[in-house]
Amino acid sequence: MNKEHKDTKTKKFGMVIDLDLCTGCGACMVACMAENNVPFKEDESNKLDSITWMRVYKLTNGKSFPDTDICYIPRPCQHCGGIGDHGHSPCVSVCPATATDYDHETGIVSQIYTRCFGCRYCMAACPYHARYFNWWDPVWPGDMKESLSPNVSPRMRGVVEKCSFCFHRYQQAKDRAYANGRREIEENEYQTACTQACPAGAITFGDLNNPEHQVHKLVNPDPKHCGRPKNPKAFRLLERLQTNPKVYYISSREWVRRAGDNYIKNESKQIA
Amino acid sequence: MDSALIPEGVKRCPLWKFALGIIIVGVVLLWGVYAMFLCWFKGLNQTNMNDAYGFAIWIWADLAVIALGGGAFFTGFLRYIVGKDELKNIINCTIVIGFICYSSALLILAIDIGQPLRGWFIFWHANVHSMLTEVAFCLSCYFAVLTIEYLPLILENRQTDKIPFFHNLSHNLHEVMAVFAATGAFLSFFHQGSLGGVAGVLFGRPFAFREGVLIWPWTFFLFTWSAAAYGPCFSLLVTRIIEKITKKQLVKQNVIELLAKISGWMIATYIVAKIIDTWYWAAVTAPSNGFTLLDFYSGNALYGIWILVLEIVICGIVPACILITEKGRKNKLAFTTAIILGVVGVSLNRWVMVLQVMAVPVLPFESWNLYYPSWQEVATTVLPVAYGIILIMISYRYLPIFPQEKELNPIES
């Protein structure tokens, strides 16, 4: 890399979701759809072909009445760093046409709809089911096309799409900064649509590499272990697979933290 | 009517019978073609695939036909590289089968992708880290090789052979066929392997993920090995079926037995490797991700542990035992059972490595996914079968596929 141009420090954008605060209201899902021109169709009750970049899962602790408990887990794309956090996310390394890549400047996993030819290998590779295929042509009836945002290109049938951490907002923030003669942007200048909308304030977004940022303070990622959280209440989904996601969850409930990964029965230690 | 095109010294059924057969299979073919166009013009919503089943019956069919077509490269390898000369009497048949299998695989891939007109991106914008890229390159190259190998057969047709240019071309091609066979074997080693790698590299899917050597997971080697082992079974099965239909012996028993014996030993060694792989995976790889073997097999009845038993014991150990013993090979029933089990076994393995990978939940709060294909998917999967039958019918009728046919079935004049 040309050193003169590497004037921005490498960033690693990540998200922390406080599951104690999350109410499962679904505002993040809709904020995301509205922001990113996500299509909708007549019947969306089959969740296996319903495009929701951000999906809120409902978990139960499996106990019977009245000891039952529920928890909601919002699941955007986890923007995995892959084994060793080198950017070989499960999906990026398998894409045959380089339609998705890992941006080492931001840690964000992209998806280029016009490059994708729809082989769906990335979907098979993603353990979080964060990738969605456009089985249908998107249709916005009546005047609904009017509400489409020009900042995100609508996807055509036959390609895969997923959460981009609202990358266009990063671009816009940079453009604003450039217009003011700045190279760097502030923490609050780049926030994803779901973070901004969450009425419970459960989502925090920022640069995990920056100790000044809220996300860093909340989970205290351990650089020696690919960003594994040092905060004992924080966890990442499927930590054991070494996908090294950049989405962290916080819960004060033990059963919720345990529901974030697979354990063999009677396996007591949380993570080796 | 078409006797001028029929190889000399052999007898073929009347044209009307042949035409009738073609028409019947052709109807099935047209059904498949109709479904294919539906998928192209209306999109993949015509299938029952979904976001959990991005890979489904088509990818299975792809992997399966390529494994079954593995007879071509392995027989070629045995004949030209190892020097098992007797196999020249069955190699044409394996080449036709290989050609059918590989062209089918490419066709299915062209239907399977969401944007067929962008299919060439896989070459132009290739990501060298992707197993699928490796598959695409090797598959296309080997398909080209198979076409070159198939070409001399066409040129050997009585009429084309009369054209000196073609005659010479055919002759020259035969001379260099060893080079192509070697290239084919080399390419096949890679793409059979990379097809295995497709599932094996998925470190986000503990059911599929295998540790490996160099850049390849173990499934890479297992797939090559199993294709080489089971591919000949399919070639033998097809030969057997043609023999049954034509009511003629077409290949001498010693040739059949030689191939069967090699196949048997290959299966035997493969199954040992497979058992070791399964054991290591169940004991080390999967538990490190928080799964026990039974977690993968206890979600629903369709994917019970029986599937593993069927694959390894019934479709692995059993055919291996039959084919490596002379008694087994000589017993017609046992032999047929063995090659059928072999074909089922390798198809089942590919099924598991595609569909069960999708079915097993990874997130603890997700549940098992089940999937059944839509008629469009079935039709497009049957399409290559129909196409294959037609191509075999034509090839058998007009081309000297079985060099020993004349000798084994002298025409009484």
Add this chain to the structure above:
Amino acid sequence: MKIDRRSFLSLGVGAVAGLTLSPLPWKMMDDSSIWTQMWPWTPVPEDGEVSYVNSTCTLCPGGCGILVRKVNERAVKIEGLKGHPVNDGGICILGLSGLQLLYGPTRVKTPLKRVGKRGEGRWEKISWDKAISEVAEKLKNLRKENKPHTVGCISGSANGTLPKLIERFLTVYGSPNFMKIPSIQDSYELTLHLTQGVQALAGVDIENSDFVLSFGSGIIDGWGSPVRMFKANSALKKSGGRLVQIEPRLSNTAAKADRWIPINPGTEAALALGLAHVIVKKSLYHKDFIENYASGFYDKTGDNGFKRFVLDECGLDKISKITGVDKTVMETLAKNFAKAKKPIAISGRGQGKSPGSLNEFMAVHALNALVGNINKKGGISAVPEPDFINWPELEMDAIAAKGMQKERLDGAGSNKFPDTGSLLNRFAQSINSGETGKKYPMEVLFVAGANPCYTMPDTKTTKKAFGKIPFVVSFSPYMDETAQNADLILPNHTCLERYEDMPAPVGLTKPVICLSKPVVSPLFDTKQTGDVIIALAKALSGNISKAFVWDSYKTCLEKTLGSKWDVLVEDGIWVDNDFTAPAWENAFDTPSAKFEFYALKTDDINPVKIEGDDNSYPLVLMPYDSVRLANGFIGDPPFVVKTVSDTVLKGKDSFVEINPETAKSCGLSQGNYAVLSTPKGTAMVKINLFEGIMPGIIALPRGLGHTAYDKYLANKGLNVNDLIGPVEDSVSGLDTAWGIRAKLSKA
């Protein structure tokens, strides 16, 4: 010279070679893939200059500030307004999808006149002039016949200039029949009126409380001003406050609460009194408040006081038996509640769509009184409605005066229910009963900002009543169920196209007025309902015309708001920051000038009754609310429908929540079809096993089963209002039904 096949072959080979060496195949390959990247049927959003407009979301009474992002003239995104006193940047799922209502296919684009049969869906477009003159003609004739009182209106709200304009119109025209959609606000207003002698709204200060005791109020399920409650809940968590949720079903609120106490449904009042028993017995109540500012706590000559009542009648054994809540649980809960610094007890089930039993509200409010958190920070305060509508006095002519003397059709304000303003739950029954006598038929009904044909319990009866009204006019901007059953639709602008004030969002602790303003210019040939009312008045001339001095609704609004107008246009909200709830000395306007325990109708601690007998209907069906299912005047836009879980709605089937144990006893398992019947109706449902619901109870969500709107919402699932019916509160007349008895059998 002989041109043979080989020559042609050669020509072909040459052509192929030539083409390969030309750009044609390569460029075509590239271009065809670019074509797929730019299919003409995949829309390309137009780019342009970005601007932001702030406004107020009026899709629910929450009053959230919104910021709409526009590209050129298109509105492309709604976001929460940062720094807004209600929602401070947060926004709910419905507000976020507001643009789908603006641009969606469910809009009524011009005035429509029915041509087919009622509800058939055949309409003809007519001009505004013609539509208004047609209505005016009808109204004129009724007045001529001396029947002005047979004109009525159902309004979504009673507050704000638009409802007040309609009410004013009806009054000067001569009809007392102005009704509004009921909610728990009615019960809260009555409770405050009876106990504190004030005419005020209940301000709920959850943000500053440290112990919230909720009797089924879904503070994160859309109760109160939803976004504000979400934020309050988060604030409570961050400050270490506690939330205890009392209800028979593990709602989201219950799941997120620090403690969930399942209770036999309908026995919330008893539990409140049981807690009062503990507080009184252990003398944990607020001494100063009880001694100096409350009346009726101690016995008076001839009357037993509240203290004696809870001590004698509300023993824990008895209460425990009624409520199913353990004695020790009650004791600890009461102690914790009373010992908290700023405890608050709230009531109104779910989102508070059904007003509920007055008894229950009073009992819960008594807890607030016992801990002395009335008009205090972190407690409940009486907040007066902002007083800004001061229009010239009406001049009534003889016909109007006579009409206004008629008793209302819904019986509100009658001798039986003197304190209640509107009783829409009694309206349908009253129309259908056909008892004339004192009563009279309804000839013309206006419906504004409401969809009673969907939202009122027992939709069948409501629709039947509509069938008996010869002329129904809907002002809905959307083709909702009521509009579908109307004779004339005079579509309003949507809230993103119009000016409209919304005073006093629910539960705020200060007097507030919000203003929504046009974010985009009206897309279709629609008209602000206020302008239609003014035009109607002008067409009717005389005193009616004189009562409407404004040339347009906007001038009316501007004049009415006076000095607040500029603030509202700028900020979208006006807050009376000087307001503090009056101190106890001046807070109570009861005869005793104290908090009135006597007003509590506390002699009844039995469960609130519901319809149906236990033998034929062994189960109890409860409706529940979810923020992902808009269940009021507005239905779910497509984005919101998309978030509905597949264990709530799958395809067109609704799921009923049932405890696995109950399901087993009915022989049902997950995903089974079952027939659900109640005294009001029968429907097919699917079974969803849920451990978090009390055995014997089944639950269905509100908000599904629409028959109108667009294909994204219509004909999906079941409207729970088809299966339940209202139960009248004996004191207030309001609907107290929290469920209905039901039966499930295998389909």
Add this chain to the structure above:
Amino acid sequence: MSTKENAKDENTENGSADQDNKGRGDSSSGFIILFFIVGLVASLVVGWIVFPKLLYSRKKQPIDFNHVIHVEAVDEGCESCHFFREDGTFSGIPKLEQCTDCHEEAQGEDPNEIKFVEEYVAKEKEVPWLIYSRQPDCVFFSHVAHVKMAKMDCATCHGPVGESEHSKVYEKNRVTGYSRDIWGKNISGFKKNTYDRMKMDDCAQCHEKETGDKGSCFQCHK
């Protein structure tokens, strides 16, 4: 059967001897080569000359715009009309409103200006300009990053548009719907100047040269 007969004919003709075949080949091979060349040349002509003509439709701009006059009349060069908004976004082709600032009424006698004033300004109708450099919807391009931060000249990508006295013909690709300027005038895709093509490779080439890295997907895609 005729085919059979033909086959037989051929059989006797060709089958007799290789020698024969060779001799006959001399006369016909000339034809074979001739036909090959005819096929080759014809398809080359089709591919290189006819095809590009067919591929693009030619459209005239609604108003023939003279950049030279405008550049002379303004103070801040291109940015006088093609300016940056406060949020850093680029305004692109000016809206009618902006043109009207100067052209409320015709300032001269240029028939184009008169047409503009009569047909657009008077009727308050936006001019449907055809944009030569319009990129596909999937492309994100930040003018501010290139012009303000990297201090690039407009002409580097757009060419010397400011020196043009007439609007050139807009050639629209019939298949993709894009302007020919994206692929470049040269059908074979070769370019001499930086502004000859605007394909992704051209962006990547420059990025690689200037920053040492082609950049990630999202840098230029949305």
